[in-house]
Amino acid sequence: MxxxxxxxxxxxxxxxxxxxxxxxxxxxxxxxxxxxxxxxxxxxxxxxxxxxxxxxxxxxxxxxxxxxxxxxxxxxxxxxxxxxxxxxxxxxxxxxxxxxxxxxxxxxxxxxxxxxxxxxxxxxxxxxxxxxxxxxxxxxxxxxxxxxxxxxxxxxxxxxxxxxxxxxxxxxxxxxxxxxxxxxxxxxxxxxxxxxQFSVALWSAQPATDPIRAAVSAIHADPGARHGIDDLAAHAGLSPRHLQRRFTAELGVPPGSYVERVRVEAAQRALAESDDPVEAIARRCGFGTAETLRRTFHRRVGVAPSDYRDRFHTRGTP
Missing domain, CATH: 3.40.50.880 (Class I glutamine amidotransferase (GATase) domain)
Known part of the structure; x- marks a missing residue:
């Protein structure tokens, strides 16, 4: 052989x-x-x-x-x-x-x-x-x-x-x-x-201008808050159309996709670091319902929230 x-x-x-x-x-x-x-x-x-x-x-x-x-x-x-x-x-x-x-x-x-x-x-x-x-x-x-x-x-x-x-x-x-x-x-x-599933902010570029930095900072400060295009435009001091164009140009993804990814990362941290129910994490991180979190999490991370928690949960580890 x-x-x-x-x-x-x-x-x-x-x-x-x-x-x-x-x-x-x-x-x-x-x-x-x-x-x-x-x-x-x-x-x-x-x-x-x-x-x-x-x-x-x-x-x-x-x-x-x-x-x-x-x-x-x-x-x-x-x-x-x-x-x-x-x-x-x-x-x-x-x-x-x-x-x-x-x-x-x-x-x-x-x-x-x-x-x-x-x-x-x-x-x-x-x-x-x-x-x-x-x-x-x-x-x-x-x-x-x-x-x-x-x-x-x-x-x-x-x-x-x-x-x-x-x-x-x-x-x-x-x-x-x-x-x-x-x-x-x-x-x-x-x-x-x-x-x-193993990294935080793996994918994100850095904003190049102050208006987009302001919008990004608002997203990261409270991922579960309202972050529609009008809300982010108000943070940036730009029109919604202008915000959409500049945000995508500077970060490589549109605002809605960026918000979703930041919320998934916030959920990842909560799953790994707390014992809170998935339903509570979903509400706090801006998904509204546990089912929405599960669908989004599986699409973005490739595993279910429960599987992620099983692998990475650290609380109470000796």
């Missing part, structure tokens, strides 16, 4: 779970040969201090023949992308690999080689804006857990690398094998929701 060759790229300051999680997923199938490569062979320390032995260095490992390239992320990625030998090896391996992938901020290393140019990609929600600014040739989508664009795959932060690896296994070996691995590792085969 032919073994597919998976090369994991690491560097000093990499995120250990970006390596260990996907590595375990691939190894569970016994159908892949996993290799760890760094700028030089030997000890590489993760950002947490965990020591890992890279058996290969870029000077001695042939980049040809890599089936799947997996580039880890971590705090050291910004220095690593300035290593010409490492980036040259990634570019060479990526050019010939059947699949090129990144985990978390590993997308910065792929972007530095040009492998993400003209493609849609994701990364950790907290780094998405930076990736978009520094690499404008990349279309960055901050919400998905992972994205496939042709032969290039990218994933969100840390544990999302395991979601990505399961998807790669399913693509290669079928759903039954991927499901068996997921069950053994006690994982979702397909995790519900996107990154927006």
């Amino acid at each position: 032919n073994q597919r060759r998976v090369a994991f790229v690491v560097f000093d300051g990499f995120q250990s779970l970006d390596l260990a999680g996907p590595y375990e997923v691939f190894q569970q199938t016994r159908r892949y040969t996993c290799q760890i490569v760094a700028a030089r062979p030997g000890l590489v320390r993760a950002g947490s201090g965990l020591p890992v032995h890279a058996e290969h260095g870029v000077a001695t490992l042939d980049p040809d023949g890599v089936d799947t390239l997996v580039v880890a992320g971590g705090s050291g990625v910004y220095e690593a992308r300035n290593d010409p030998a490492l980036t040259a090896w990634i570019a060479a391996a990526g050019a010939g690999a059947r699949r090129v992938t990144s985990v978390c901020s590993g997308a910065f290393l792929l972007a530095a080689t040009g492998l993400l140019d003209g493609r849609r990609a994701t990364t950790h929600w907290a780094r998405a804006g930076q990736l978009a600014r520094e690499y404008p040739a990349v279309t960055v989508d901050a919400d998905p857990i992972f994205i496939r664009d042709g032969r290039v795959w990218s994933s969100a932060g840390v544990t999302a690398g395991m979601d990505l690896a399961l998807a790669l296994v399913e693509d290669d070996l079928g759903r039954d094998v991927a499901l068996a691995v997921a069950r053994h590792l006690v994982l979702f085969l397909r995790r519900p929701g996107g990154q927006s």
Whole structure:
């Protein structure tokens, strides 16, 4: 049985779970040969201090023949992308690999080689804006857990690398094998929701002018208050039509959509930090009824309010 060759790229300051999680997923199938490569062979320390032995260095490992390239992320990625030998090896391996992938901020290393140019990609929600600014040739989508664009795959932060690896296994070996691995590792085969369930203000731009700042400040000060177009126009000192146009131009979303998102985030905080009934949270956050909150929450976050509370509720945690 032919073994597919998976090369994991690491560097000093990499995120250990970006390596260990996907590595375990691939190894569970016994159908892949996993290799760890760094700028030089030997000890590489993760950002947490965990020591890992890279058996290969870029000077001695042939980049040809890599089936799947997996580039880890971590705090050291910004220095690593300035290593010409490492980036040259990634570019060479990526050019010939059947699949090129990144985990978390590993997308910065792929972007530095040009492998993400003209493609849609994701990364950790907290780094998405930076990736978009520094690499404008990349279309960055901050919400998905992972994205496939042709032969290039990218994933969100840390544990999302395991979601990505399961998807790669399913693509290669079928759903039954991927499901068996997921069950053994006690994982979702397909995790519900996107990154927006884990972050606050992930998506929001900043207003550029004082009138729009005034409207935005009013929304955030009391998400449950009346925030129709006439109300926001009064806060901004603009006509409703002018407010609609400028708000959308500066923030990239119309006022109604922005209000809805802020209310969802307020509900997220309330669900995680309080024991209040969903009905009370719905009224306080401007949804009116629990059913309206449930429908909006599921559309925006991808999970039900009760599921979100089960995952993120912190009150009374020992």
